[in-house]
Amino acid sequence: MRHFIISAKSGHDMSLQKVKQGFVAGIVTKEDFEIVLRAHKDSWDAIKSDQRDKARADPKVGTV
Secondary structure, eight states: OHHHHHHHHTTOHHHHHHHHHHHHHTSSOHHHHHHHHHHHHHHHHHHOOHHHHHHHHOTTTTOO
């Protein structure tokens, strides 16, 4: 579980789901889950940019 926590803190969505499952199963504490959620959000916030948001909204991006 520790590896999933580390990965989720870095912004990996599938790892966050595994940590959530661990929380529901009682393997991960509420405090640890809260820390992981905050770190996951912070990681995604750090890579956000206006340029990426505009590119994602443009339907021509990704086509040849």
